[in-house]
Amino acid sequence: MEDATAGRRGDLLMATMSKVADWVGVSAPLLEVEVAAVSSIEDAQENSVVFAVEGETLGRALASKAGVILASRKLESAELPLDPRVLWVKDARYAFAVVARRLAGGGVREGVHPSAVVGQKAAIGVGTSIGPGAVLGDGVVIGSGCEIGPRVTIYAGTVLGDRVVVQAGAVLGSTGFGYVRSDETGEYLIFPQQGRLIVEDDVEIGANTTIDRGALGQTRIGRGTKIDNLVHIGHNCVIGKNVIIAAQTGISGSSVVEDGAILGGQVGIGEHATVGAGVILGGGAGVLSGKKMRGAGEVFWGRPARPLKEYLRDLARLKHR
Secondary structure, eight states: OOOOTTTTTEEEEEEEEHHHHHTTOOOOSSOOEEEEEESTTTOTTTTTEEESSHHHHHHHHHHOOOOOOEEEEEGGGSEEEEOOTTEESSSSSHHHHHHHHHHTTTTSEEETTTTOOOTTOOOOOOEEEOHHHOOOOOTTTEOOEEEEETTTTTTTTTEEETOEEEOOEEEEOOOOOEEEOOOOTTOEEEEEOOEEEOOTTEEEEOTTTTTEESSSSEEEEOOOOEEEETOOEEEEEEEEEEEEEEOOOOOOOOEEOOTTTTEEHHHTEEEOOOTTTTEEETTTTTTTTTOOOOOOTEEEETTTTTTTTHOOOHHHHTTTT
């Protein structure tokens, strides 16, 4: 949503340098200019915000037209020329993302596109945008400040918190892939898939990602988790807070990914597995069904996934055979 202290000029959301300093938690600047967008250093104009985390980048930023420069505090030096455009911050890259989000806050227009289909008793919060061709099932609940992209499908029994972003083509709350087999005939019969999908606040879901509803209980995506494009999360999974899941990852039913875990691209996780808090799974890693991966900050790689040192040692042994 638009910051009450920022102004609008035409279609641009404008902010003073003082407001930018307030957003990133630093002291008031010596200079007062207005900015409207973040940009690369090469494309910077007088109303642009840029960032620098290295000395060479800072030099190019200082030589640019940028109105505000966010620079990592580790670069601060008495040898540098005093430039009132610079705001010294702990992490310039993160501060840049904060400013970008604030300046873009007025870009999404509240409302439901005429081509969207909204089921009976669906509830849509204040400041939420529903894109063209989106389909919301009966009783779907979407919180405030959400952005639902084009052709997103949200099935009945799905609840989204506030400030959730769902990119184009994603499918939320679909029927899980759960079947029982007759020993006599070999026939497969779908197990009841009548649970719910709960997506907490500040979750972002990439294009064409699919997340199944719970079978009898619920599938849950924790607050602040970011999910890339083309990810699949099966029924009854519990994904913790601030988890990162990269593209083409598949998580089988009833698995748990705890807070702060990072899953690289093309990770595969079997059913009833657990990825512990803070665990990092490298790209292409495979976690066997029922396996528990523990150790905050521990990196696992390979198929089956094992600690990185062990994985590299195994590679070295294969090389010398």
